[in-house]
Amino acid sequence: MTESVEREEVLRVEGLRVYFPVKSRGVFPRTVGQIKAVDGVDLSVDRGETLGLVGESGCGKSTTGRAILRLIDPTAGHVVINGTDVAGMSRRQLRPVRKQAQMIFQDPYNALNPRHTVGAIIGAPFKIQKIDPPGGIRTAVQEIMERVGLNPEHVNRYPNEFSGGQRQRIGIARAIALRPRLIICDEPVSALDVSIQAQILNLLQDLQEEFKVSYLFIAHDLAVVRQIAHRVAVMYLGHIVETAPRSVLYSEPMHPYTNALLSAVPVPDPRVQSERERILLGGDLPSPLNPPSGCVFHTRCFIAQDRCRTEVPQMRTMAPDHEVACHFPITEPLKGGVIHGPDPGLTAPLPGEPGYWSETVTDLGGVGSPRLDSANSTDEGI
Amino acid sequence: MSAFLEVKDLHVSFPTGDGVVRAVDGLSFSVEKGKTLAIVGESGSGKSVTAQAVMGLLNRNFADITGQVWLDGQDLLAMSDDQVRELRGESMAMIFQDPMSSLHPFYRIGDQLMEAVRIHHKVSKSEARERAIDALRQVGIPAPERRVDDYPHQLSGGMRQRVMIAMALINSPQLLIADEPTTALDVTVQAQITELMLKLQAETGTTLMIITHDLGVVADMADEVTVMYAGRAVEMGTTDDIYYRPEMPYTLGLLASVPRLDSDLSERLDPIPGNPPSLINLPRGCVFSPRCTFKGEVADNRCATERPELLASTPGHLVRCHLNAAQRQAARESTT
Numbered sequence: 001m002t003e004s005v006e007r008e009e010v011l012r013v014e015g016l017r018v019y020f021p022v023k024s025r026g027v028f029p030r031t032v033g034q035i036k037a038v039d040g041v042d043l044s045v046d047r048g049e050t051l052g053l054v055g056e057s058g059c060g061k062s063t064t065g066r067a068i069l070r071l072i073d074p075t076a077g078h079v080v081i082n083g084t085d086v087a088g089m090s091r092r093q094l095r096p097v098r099k100q101a102q103m104i105f106q107d108p109y110n111a112l113n114p115r116h117t118v119g120a121i122i123g124a125p126f127k128i129q130k131i132d133p134p135g136g137i138r139t140a141v142q143e144i145m146e147r148v149g150l151n152p153e154h155v156n157r158y159p160n161e162f163s164g165g166q167r168q169r170i171g172i173a174r175a176i177a178l179r180p181r182l183i184i185c186d187e188p189v190s191a192l193d194v195s196i197q198a199q200i201l202n203l204l205q206d207l208q209e210e211f212k213v214s215y216l217f218i219a220h221d222l223a224v225v226r227q228i229a230h231r232v233a234v235m236y237l238g239h240i241v242e243t244a245p246r247s248v249l250y251s252e253p254m255h256p257y258t259n260a261l262l263s264a265v266p267v268p269d270p271r272v273q274s275e276r277e278r279i280l281l282g283g284d285l286p287s288p289l290n291p292p293s294g295c296v297f298h299t300r301c302f303i304a305q306d307r308c309r310t311e312v313p314q315m316r317t318m319a320p321d322h323e324v325a326c327h328f329p330i331t332e333p334l335k336g337g338v339i340h341g342p343d344p345g346l347t348a349p350l351p352g353e354p355g356y357w358s359e360t361v362t363d364l365g366g367v368g369s370p371r372l373d374s375a376n377s378t379d380e381g382i
Numbered sequence: 383m384s385a386f387l388e389v390k391d392l393h394v395s396f397p398t399g400d401g402v403v404r405a406v407d408g409l410s411f412s413v414e415k416g417k418t419l420a421i422v423g424e425s426g427s428g429k430s431v432t433a434q435a436v437m438g439l440l441n442r443n444f445a446d447i448t449g450q451v452w453l454d455g456q457d458l459l460a461m462s463d464d465q466v467r468e469l470r471g472e473s474m475a476m477i478f479q480d481p482m483s484s485l486h487p488f489y490r491i492g493d494q495l496m497e498a499v500r501i502h503h504k505v506s507k508s509e510a511r512e513r514a515i516d517a518l519r520q521v522g523i524p525a526p527e528r529r530v531d532d533y534p535h536q537l538s539g540g541m542r543q544r545v546m547i548a549m550a551l552i553n554s555p556q557l558l559i560a561d562e563p564t565t566a567l568d569v570t571v572q573a574q575i576t577e578l579m580l581k582l583q584a585e586t587g588t589t590l591m592i593i594t595h596d597l598g599v600v601a602d603m604a605d606e607v608t609v610m611y612a613g614r615a616v617e618m619g620t621t622d623d624i625y626y627r628p629e630m631p632y633t634l635g636l637l638a639s640v641p642r643l644d645s646d647l648s649e650r651l652d653p654i655p656g657n658p659p660s661l662i663n664l665p666r667g668c669v670f671s672p673r674c675t676f677k678g679e680v681a682d683n684r685c686a687t688e689r690p691e692l693l694a695s696t697p698g699h700l701v702r703c704h705l706n707a708a709q710r711q712a713a714r715e716s717t718t
Contacts, residue, residue, distance in 0.1 A: 056568035056569065056570065056571075057539075057568055163657045163658075165657060166657070193424035193425055193595065193658075194424065194595065194597075194636060194639045194640050195424060195635060195636060195639045195653055195654035196653070196657070197639065197641075197653075198638075198639035198640075198641075198651035198652070198653030198654075199653040199654075199655075201641070201651055202650060202651055202653060205650070220568065220569070221641075222569070222643065223640070223641040223642055223643050224641050226641060226643060226647075227641040227651060246647065247647060250643065260570060261569060261570060262643065263573075264569040264570045264572065264573035265569055265598065265643055266572075266573075266576070266596070266598025266599055266601060266602050267598060267601065267642055267643055267644055268597035268598045268600070268601050268625070268637065268640050268642060269601055269625060269642075269644070270601040270602075270621050270622065270625055272601075272644060273598070273601045273602050278573065280570075280573055280574060280577060281570045281573075281574075282574075284538040284539070284540050284541070284571060285538075285568070300570075
């Protein structure tokens, strides 16, 4: 990360680790292993900037977002929001921090309390933080509703009276109510139809321009992230494998995983689609309970060599702001046809072999869901 | 070439306490043998209900269905449940969005595949097992002779979707309906499954009907596209018609709202304003008119009062819109 005078860091994450213990079954459960959901993540977000965090399901992107806001307690690492390290803070100490850092959730149906009116939901942050806006909370709420494209007259309605897109607007209104400096957006548009998705993305961009708020935008859809992010970090199995400014990441991706991910996204254009070069990765995401040795991506990588199986690649700066964790970064554009990754038959573990899917699933059976119910978040003052 | 599947004037409505939900309202389309038709639309457009009506999966006690569904010369809607059951799994099969809820969690995948074989064919258990293993091999499951004894929870999402495809194809159906086949999967796995379906279709010559909201998947797979909005087809044509010569403002809006990897970085998305209408209380005129930005160009407020017909703009390219050719041209140029 190059430092410059204008940059003002709103969020810095260093060496973030989140491990979930795996317990044995029985009356006296023992910890028999750890799921390394997030394993050493560094990132930073500047004022007014959007950092996109992309990856497939199970890569740890949502856990990262939740650990930053302490919805999940990190196992190790530092989370500095506006200059304060929140990683070791108590709940009481966290409360003032949450004025500065808010969250927008994926599912607009579960993130809003169905028994609270829209006015109560959007007004909750004021009450929790004991802030008395000029003109009263109700006026403030109605102003925010107007700003996010909701009819202020609907202040006394309940969430079930709104469509999915409108509910996401309510979630956004709650998040911006206190004018935070940072909003973590966890898949904010993936539950919405395309025509509504575009409305919400444009709204988030407008609000950023108006309030200079920073976003950590977590999503699996690379095309959506490309639309909104200034910089993008790509995550795989608990690690960030590549970070670059948007224009660079999408035109000159260096990590083989980023290359594969980009080539897998279909473009809504039949002619472009038939002429594109494709990389088909074999197999599935390995189990985070038993991650591969060396580079975590080597089991699915199409250019992996012996070194990748033994040595963990370190993050290297390849160009200004462009960091890659790979022993053999791709610097020449890939050419031609379909490149196949390793055959899934060679990589998918069989019964009895380490990392076999059933092991993970049966072992997980004993663990309570580590997720915090997002519906409770209003009461937590987030 | 004649139509292998032909749907004529299909109406599906569900009486509810709040009123009658008109999920599909006068839909007609046809697919030729060996071709791929994509039905595209957002949630509530009626695309999945159409698929379920074709497969005979809707309970007629709760759904009013009228119209005709001709599959290879037989009208499925005129048949008894038993007759349709004989065709289902044998002549026509379906792949669902969520493979976990479509596979029985208590039975081994091999047993589920064998059941699909033995319902339609009088074969021994060992022969059915052989067929199950073959089907798993065909869809790229590694070590199928060992995996055949796995339970669904022992497989990853991508593997389960492969098993679903194997089960759908095990009796070599002539029609395969895929309802959002890749939506629940990660992009890299999505690419694997798309590739697999294209490969299998090339090998078997199956007629394919894909139900999806993902215009990228459509671009990859379809020959013909039907765009649905609020229970009716608003535009139909070849894939090239829809992507390069779209005429209906909804299609234009849909294409402009999708973020693309190859768009200009400085461009903002151009969303369709407003929300989809309630299927209980549809607008009087064109169902899209409340959200349409071009309705002001049509004289006499016709968009708000008169339902447009689905008419051919060029042979094979049907559009449901009151705009005339010049206005459509201008609309297309203003959005792209």
